[in-house]
Amino acid sequence: MILAATLAWQVGLAVCVPLLVRRFGRDAGYPLAAGYLVAAALLLTRLPVILDDREVTVAWRWLPGLAVHAALRMDALGLVFALLALGVGALIMAYCPRYLDGSEAEQERVYVTMTLFAAAMLGLVLADDLLVLFVFWELTSILSFVLIGQGGRPAATGPAVQALLVTVAGGLALLTAIVLLAVHLGTTSLDTIVAEPERLSGVPAWVVGTLIIVAAFTKSAQLPFHFWLPGAMVAITPVSAYLHAATMVKAGIYLLMRFSAVFGGSWAWNGTLIAVGLLTAILGALLALRQYDLKALLAYSTVSQLGLLVGVIGVGTPDADAAAILYTVAHALFKATLFMLVGIIDHQAGSRDVRELAGLHRVMPATVWLTALAAMSMAGLPPTIGFVGKEAIFEALGGAYGGGWLGWCAAGLGVLASVLTFAYAARLVHGMVEGPTRQRQLREPSWAFLAPAAVAAVAATVLGPTVAVLSPLVERAADDARPEGTPPYLAFWHGFTPALGLSVLTVLLGVLMFLGRVRVDRWLRSVPTIPPFAELFERARQALLHAGSFVARTAHAPGPAPYLARPLLATVALATVAAVTLTDVPAGLGDGDPARPGDWLLLGMLVTALAGLLVARSALAAIGLTGVVGLLLSAWFLTVGAPDVALTLMLVEVLTAVVVMLALRQQPPRLAPVGRRRPVVGAALLAAATGVAAAAGTAVLTGRDQVSGPGRWYLDRAEALTGGANVVNTILVDFRALDTLGEAVVLAVVALGLVRLAAGRPVEPASTGTAGDDLVLGLAYRVLAPVMLLASAVLFLRGHEETGGGFIGALLAGTAVGLGQLAHPGGAPLLSRLRSAPLVAAGLLTATVAALVPLAAGRSLLAPLALNTPDPLPSLSTSLLFDLGIYLMVLALVVAAVRRLGVPPNQPTDLPTDLPTDLPTGQPTGQPETGGAR
Amino acid sequence: MSAAFVVGVLVAAGVFLLLRPGLLRVVLGFVLLGHAVNVVLLAAGGLARRTAALEEVGPDTADPLPQAFVLTAIVISFGITIHLLGLLRRGAGGPAADPTGGDADADSEGDGGEGGHGTGRRR
Incomplete structure (x- = not known):
């Protein structure tokens, strides 16, 4: 256990670095040095055990299917290397404060990376499973790359890439050796492999031995791979002293020592090491x-x-x-x-x-x-x-x-x-x-x-x-x-x-x-x-890069259409093959979709709208018709018994229309000309073929007779298990909450991506007055926004019981934000204070807390946990908290979209063509905008 | 059968828009394809039972599982639409500042990809 604790301690130190740097500035190296020494002391407490020729081990199941354990083991050899990593590390950490003189962010980067490196080195020499060893081996290579690269300084990039490529190539050799060992011996446990060297013989032994030598030689800079090490000297001196003299390059030495018990008797192994080693020694000198x-x-x-x-x-x-x-x-x-x-x-x-x-x-x-x-x-x-x-x-x-x-x-x-x-x-x-x-x-x-x-x-x-x-x-x-x-x-x-x-x-x-x-x-x-x-x-x-771009040239096309046509053609081809070869329709599918009169009415309207969309020349018309299509579909969803879906889609359609309008405000209202005749015909043919394939596939392959097994289970047990009557919502927040969390995180990433994409554009227009405000919309906003927010809260709160929930509630609130932006481009009262980055953080935090609380109570991750509430209040559970996290993340996306896309282009932006001449040139262009706060 | 027709016309229209010049059309085509996939998902559960799974569970209650999938899928495709719009706006920053003008944007994107290979080291 002490091994895992030491490793965790070291990683914890790395996590604490930002706090230390904030508190001590560059002197953060001193507490870090003390931390390294604590880790060394932790390991030294086991010294008597080690000297008694016993070892310290700890293991967890990691990949039971492959018989791989996350196993750590410390014997004297491991202890020597671990003490080296921690002892020299402590000295270097104590050296850094007086050496580093970059910005605080720079110092933080160096301290974090070095401390993580020490942890990786520790893991490497304490690993008992070869796969674990490999993971740490690669981590040291990557961290070395980061440290050599110095945060992307141009002069350092070349050597950093070179060092990475050489050491990672060696890492691949190591991985291959590990796979071969696993295949031949059925184990990746270092202890077992080393204890029974006679089990490995013949050709596999030769191959594995060669690969191990390659791995060690790349890491320890032996001929002919030695050249990366002098190149790596562009790194700052503490890095050179620590990684490229004292520790990382010793990883190859460590590996050779470990495997000398297996291959040590062979003349080829001995001869190679002696010859290459001494040659490198003389040449290097x-x-x-x-x-x-x-x-x-x-x-x-x-x-x-x-x-x-x-x-x-x-x-x-x-x-x-x-x-x-x-x-x-x-x-x-x-x-x-x-x-x-x-x-x-x-x-x-x-x-x-x-x-x-x-x-x-x-x-x-x-x-x-x-x-x-x-x-x-x-x-x-x-x-x-x-x-x-x-x-x-x-x-x-x-x-x-x-x-x-x-x-x-x-x-x-x-x-x-x-x-x-x-x-x-x-x-x-x-x-x-x-x-x-x-x-x-x-x-x-x-x-x-x-x-x-x-x-x-x-x-x-x-x-x-x-x-x-x-x-x-x-x-x-x-x-x-x-x-x-x-x-x-x-x-x-x-x-x-x-x-x-x-x-x-x-x-x-x-x-x-x-x-x-x-x-x-x-x-x-x-x-x-x-x-x-x-x-x-x-x-x-x-040469390799040139070959790569030569091969890739066939994939380069001047516009999106040729790219997109390929997968579409493949889809059609696949459908054709299926139509020819598929003779039996899967069991359980019947006429699960008896059409009703209303369906055909909707279908007719849908076709009309789509036809209009295809021939539309104005962007406004196209956007409007897309919205109509969406609304028709939400009506269809309503008729097939999916009110939650229908409501979500309706709100999404409204919001999409709002966001597109904001994004395209004062852009040319015309769509690009349809172009020459021949491409149109080709596109139409491909479109028709894909449509037929999709329709045929849907007709043949969908439409269950019975409710699916899981669906039946949810229908029967959802209310009893979760206390929620809205089964769809309980699936989202109770049963498949991990899925939902992942999806919400996707939205959060999109929100942050928008913030990055719009970096350099001012978050809020320079004019803070009411010049751009729309009187009619402004009045509508004043009346509707409170109603919408209230409705949003109600929809959210009742989600477990009736139609509603986090997604729907947040979309409605987002619509209010969008309306505000349309009405008051200069910043709507109240809602303009919302910022997407804090919302993302709050949402993620809330959902995570909701996920972890049940864990603390001894249940599984994300398991809903009912909270005892006094009688008149509705029953509460952690799933509501989780839904709140979803709500916040979805709202964050809408806010990001409305804010970032909604800045009118004629306001000062980084578009040189749009810059009015009388504006000062010092616009905040190119400044990364990490948060919404401005 | 109605679902199959809905999917067919949505896919055909979406693909047609994808293949036309102009990034805005691509975005709208993508939206239509997203709708089509959602309909397929729901149709997979069978459309014979059409009562919402809210109060009483009876023989006509619809399968809630595809609905849950579709619900998140809608929100995800909304996110992707927003992202595409962000890219479209970003693309408008170039010399050809017409986002619906089509090929100029795609060109610059293609060059960026190729340049990435060649200048990877210097960056």
Whole structure:
């Protein structure tokens, strides 16, 4: 349970961010950091259990049909990664307040996304089911995309898309692997799969192994997918430090460690990891050496260090696993520190170019010496944790393939990568301390800015001599990764071992390389650039987009008619096929529709109205005739025993007419010319064919003899169960309330969509006088509006018993609003105060409360709950409250329609052609109008 | 049989309007098609029983289930009509500010879709 609670806590923190930002401004990072630490403490309460070689689990049924459980499980390996995510996260959160200087909305975005990311990372490393893992895996990719994209800044979009495409492609590989595992093993439980590796063999094992490797390599930026990581450096520094150095890129490492228990014995798995990992390590380090931009240097360095980790995991011994886990921790500490410090330098000096920072130690000594401390860790110098980690790595690499000559080769490559690492670390520090100070005006940052980096730098140093503290947890974690053999006890000093010799060799060669840096630099420049993967990738992407638009070209047509003709033709074709092949009419259908004389009368009027509509040339006539059609249909609905439907349709027709009139006011009253003869004939033929198909289908396939089963059930039981006599209304608000809620939400979305569509148009006309008022309509409004509102309330309240309800009541009230707008374009008295956005919010809230109250009372969601009321009052239930929510949302739609569409176009709008010349040009064009409040 | 005829003429008229130039006609055609679907829904429940399901339930009581469907369907299609009108008004903001003038609006819409492919990265 503690796992779910921690995850929920982290998500809750993200939800609280807006409040925190409102209260503390950018200092919201401090309470958030505390929150991260609380989450870490929650997990640490289970440390004794974990060290006792037990695990913490929690599971719910999620997709029982697929045997998928929403399962979380924490063992030592998961705990290490979780603590990393939360611990480094806390440091970064404490770093953000002094770093962020954007707008409040910007800060809110960063804090929310980072906190959600921490939750996703937590879920990823604690997931016990592979599908759950996949969901969190993708979440980290998406959140990383959002953070790199910086809210859509143009320069950041390209790299953000690139990073997303690469990591999501890897995510797809992971999903495919999961599906294959589920098919072959019948389970997606990570625990089960890892516990019985022998169940997976042969071709599936190869395919799954390859896919897992691809997924991990994309996430952890290994060759040839490494290019997205340097690109991702356009993100702000806290993001780079947290996601792209300390945590997200470690997800691939985590995945490889988890699956090394399954594939670890195979030479192909081991060989791939060692070869690609060490190659990436060397290449990344070479590229890092070429950089002058400190952030780019750190990015390539991250690629390189991740490569080293992948290589070590490939060795596949308990020693190697322990080394990898220890070095993961070490890397997270020193790399996050370095990023934070480079961010500080960038912030203070306005440059990250190492050539601009000469002599920085004289003006910002603390910053520079902390950088040096972290760089020592990166270079693997004692007494830092980096030294211990690198020792362990050398020892593990030497043991590859049983410690033969292949092992020595691997160790040699590891030394080479480390020598290069030493060289660029030295260069990083040297650039800041050499020569005369270039920027004398610089000042040390405030201690609050420096503190998080200082904490991490000191931790990375102190944890070297005291590495034994970590030993129990790392041992356990290595055992979790691969339960074979005993992992070594970690110690600072192992005596004079071959690994120590390699460390000394690394330092010696590194110093030599640093001394000969001029020559090394010249040589590096002369080496041809490594194939530009990023560019190839970009070209492939563009080619794909071009191919896409080429394929889509056939679907582009100059007007709506050609688009719409296709599905219509398909409908006719389908009907033809059905007419030929369908021989038996489904059972239960008979002459369920005996026509009555009144029907034919209505039909005759309908045909007349439609014929008029088709030939109408004036927009006004067309709209009027459409209204007539609607009214005739509502009459028809009344005759077939559907008074609620009839009333709703009638009101909708009136309202539609009002809204269309408002929308088209002072537009040309003529419809577009009908056009040339041939298209008309074609349209008429298609229309006739579709009409015949629809009529035939209706005649053959509808008309039940008996009331449907559910209908019968409702008729028999509705009143007894709900206390409402109007069965249709009880279906809407009691039985199928969830449907109704969904539909009302659609209306709410349309209302908000209108608000967005009309963004930039003034909500209310500039003239507040009564210039545009219509005297006759005004009088009608004054007399009718109160009556309509009263009737609306009555219809709403009696809905459960008789014809009426939320939909109908709201439509009637909306008609009053529309009448008001017609009569007083400048703002009708009273009703012009209604605003759609607050109405939507109120309606949604009311309906949700009505849905949840029964839940609190132990009933199911949306179950009607009768409230005890004193005798003279009518009985009340939560379904009335729910209906009120519907009422408010429907009213919101009408208000939005009337307000947004009803602004006369000759009032100041953003239409350039309509702008009177004497108006000031500073109209509020293009300003997003999020609420109705103005 | 009357329902089938109603559906037939509504669909035919609606389709004809959809295929004509001018966005206002498209909106009205859509309204007619919405009516047609509502009639089909109600007809599916059978039209032999025509007493409202309000007080006494008898053998002539109509099936309330299709009515509930139709009722929400009407309101939803009202919402969509409003949305279409909003788009129509929006389209009127272009150089060819005649919303019933037809093809100009559709053109700009088509270009927007294609441009979206090409400029997706730069945006």
